[in-house]
Amino acid sequence: MFESFLLPVLRVSTPLILAALGGMWCERSGIVQIGLEGFILVGSFFGAVATLSTMNPFTGFLAAGLAGMVLSVLYGLVVLRYRSNQIVAGTAINLFAMGIPPFFSKIWYDSTGSTPPIPTAAQFQVAPLWITFAIVVLSFIIYHYSRFGLRLRFSGEHPEALQSAGVSVRLKRWQGILMSGFLAGLAGGTLSTYLSSSFIRNMSAGRGFIALAAVILGKWKPIPTVLACLLFGATEIAQIRLQGVVLWGTDPVPVQWIQILPYFITIVVLAGAVGRSNSPKALGNS
Amino acid sequence: MNPSSPIAIEFKDVSKVFGNFYANRKINFSIAKGSIHGLIGENGAGKSTAMKVLFGIQPKDEGEILVNGNLVKIKNPIHAMTLGIGMVHQHFMLADSETVLDNIILGREPKNFFGMIQREKAKKELVQICESYGLQFSRWDTKVQDLSVGEQQRAEIIKLLYQKSEVLILDEPTAVLTPQEVKELFVNLRKLKAEGKTIVLISHKLKEVLEFTDSVTVMRRGEVVGTKVTSETNEDELAEMMVGRKVTFTYQGPRKILSNQGAQPKPVLKFNSNKVKLELRPGEILGVAGVQGNGQTELLKVLSNPSTYGEKYFKEKYDYTVNGKEIGDATPFDLRKMGVGLVPEDRLSEALLKQQDMTENFLLGQHHDERYVSHGILGKMINRTKVRTEVEKNIRDFDIRPPYTTVWAGKMSGGNQQKLVMARLLDPKPSILFIAHPTRGVDVGAIEKIHESIMQERNLGKSVILFSSELDELIDLSDRIVVFFDGKIHGEFSRKEFDPWAIGKVMGGA
């Protein structure tokens, strides 16, 4: 059971968990984050690149986080400093990010959007699982017990109260955005250095949006968000396992039905009014 | 006031101007340390502005403010807090989904070496604060949304004490409380006072001010009318100061005698619920007075848009007829067809499209009017040339400025916006008019023009329900006034009984 199902679920959930926690922190600070997809993409590319050039997956992993964070600086500048609409800017970041890996892969590897394979010696074994676990625990502690977490939450919940308590709302929002960039970048890192052994085109494949769905499903709280990610991870594994399997009738279950499950669940939950009442009150109002 | 007691706060010739409107004009008063000081006046009298200036939310334009005898320039709320000034806003500064404890300690959280909040330590401190001021509170770990409004307010007060505020400003603290909660609040405020805190109570309820304060400053139309020692004044005197005897902008034009006065005319509008019974007679202006939040807003919404607000505000059955016809849950369009017109309470949020020009705003609500609509292959189309001609005519009639149809509503002055709203109201020639706060935030010239056109409609035999927080205005224009208190009609005055003091008392619940 563990080897055949639980472990694979945990493995495919790691990028979702990392990205979702990033998204959670950002949205908790009051900034809508639909750019996760882009951060994941650049993270996975630069993660692979750095691993290849240093032959050390840990360097690659860190590079992935930093790459996501650099892109999030651009997002933060446009949104916080130049007051762009957050949804428009997030969409732009996603488009922009799609152009980055091919651009550099052409220069560095003369390829139109993938990296050479990472040698086995430089691949991760289980480290990202543990790192993710540590980040989950840390997120939980910071969210509930630290001063930083409290203030960041207020920045999304009641910015006027935070400001009038003498704390800069803008700073908290910058921190939220940077955390989302870093964590989603790490999520990308797990894709290219842990779940597979190279970067391939459009590797993020919608995970940023699934992560966002998990944040909503998890009511913007760390543990429920992680659980939602595990649920989505399980559907991903189920989808692979059920390929060609006949469950009822004579035909196998179409994988597409399982693929759309996370999105479908999210809409149903949103329509059940859960999404609205639990979102940070000041989300997107800046 | 005891002259020997030290002064906590002093206002010296402080003015605050918005555009060319004085929200505060050279106000002077001082607040003694360790006292409960009332600041009273009608809506828009400038009380809140004065306190916002003191709390650093808005910068003053002229004058000086002294805190504990020192001249200070209060830059922002945080600065005010370091000076020991704290404020409980009408809308609480509490995040609903967080615990009371977290809300209170925000910004001053005790933390350990790792940045973790020491909640137990904070709680101990709060318990101690409550003990020393005799406040009852123990629901620290409850989320704010699960507290009653009274408890939330107490949490806000504890927050100020935790922040070591010496002067506590409370903006209309009783507006949202039940009578029991009000009683508790004042018991607590007295305890705070006994511990040496200074309390400023912003209110427009005479009774509570008389009962609970040591001294009181009365404001009216942005100016301080006077400061009294509470024990040496009485309700009549304060009412007179608050409302003022002299009506500044009296309507001078003709007032047609109602032909059917004395006889029992058939009402043109009837509204009957178990709380509110209202009849509008033909050709009269019925004034609706009352302190904000006593049920007038709900009545206006239901009268003007029963389809949206009927169930929301009047859960029990109500009976609503216009010209003898049952209204049920009609839409504003249905009402419009029956000759009912509306000027909503809040011009900017309810009546105008700020980023659209006069033509578009004139169309709002009239965009189905057969005069302005033609039918084409693409459906109902608007004939803007016709609308524009009509707007131009109204610009002349109402003297709207700037006199261009292409001006954005948001760029016009309050008075001109209101003239536009009035012009739109009268365009379909309604016979029943609901007009709310027609002169709020409006300059003198426009007030006259607006009053004139309301009277003109009345003299033409139209019936008007006039909602206003300006008692002067109601007394000046109305034929009859009903006073709301606590969701009900608490008193009724016919024109010959009009008396600002008497009406003011009923507004306060007497």
Add this chain to the structure above:
Amino acid sequence: MKYLLRSSLKSIAGVFLGLSLGLVVCYFAGESPLKVLKVLFQSSFGSGYDFGMTLFYTAPLLLTGLAVAIPFRAGLFNIGGEGQLLVGALGAAAAGVIGKDIHSPIVAILFATALAFLAGGIWGAIPGFLKAKRGSHEVITTIMMNFIAAGMTSYFTLYVIKDPDSSQAETIPLPAIFHLKPFAIFNGAPMGELIFVLIAIVVIIHYWLWNSVRGFELKAVGENEVAAETYGISKQKSWIFAMFLAGGLAGLVGVVEVLGNAHRFKLGFSADYGFVGIAVALLARGNILGIIPSALLFGILQKGSGSLDLETEKVTRDLAYIIQGLIILGVAAEGLYERKRVKRV
């Protein structure tokens, strides 16, 4: 007028900024920006075929641009153009199966168009309905609907109306009666009279939004929900209607692709038209007619960048994404164009 001028200046500045930054990036990659510009230009206008292809890329953007701009009038953000166009295209492809007995080309094409519009429209109306009745945020629901659309169309393509004679993921081809004829001067580029029809649609919608009662209501709801409601306009109806219209128009991309080009539904045919549509609408800044030049610009970028793979050493067609992203950021960053920055929390 002054407002219009100022906002178009902002758009032009945004395009300029995005494009120059994109070219600067090329420079750092070791590619001459001038050469990149030349390739972009030549590849889009160099021949009849090239221009035809540019228009072929422009056509869907006209529609997806409208699909963003119309709901925006009513205060909604439609990120769901991509899903709506997929479902619409599937509808057009299905028209060939359902209507295989139709003999008149006009009926056939109208039938397929209606199906594409309806399919996309219903797909768009769902988030509109959820917003109106349940308050679900349309941004999230439309994003989710995009993925569901991708899964669903893939299912239909692979299982329900799959072309048994093809090894590709594509549906049964449409009978010839459904095909739209391209102009001969385009030398095989799949674009004909349709482009004029689409431009006419943009013009009509511009006229209609400005002059119709319904258009006024959408505007009023988008501008001030409360005031609109006070004066009797139903925001719920306006939202559902705007999203239906938007989805339907996005669905018409199916006509461009399925009737005009591939004559079947091919998985992955869309070059992110739905998302680029956001950029198109944004660049047009609420002016519907502005969608025409704006769509053309992004069409050029799409077509021109295709040649970068072959014509240049260091950059690829994906440069288009970088430039698109930068243009959106350049246009959206309101604060860039204000002389005095307002201090914000």
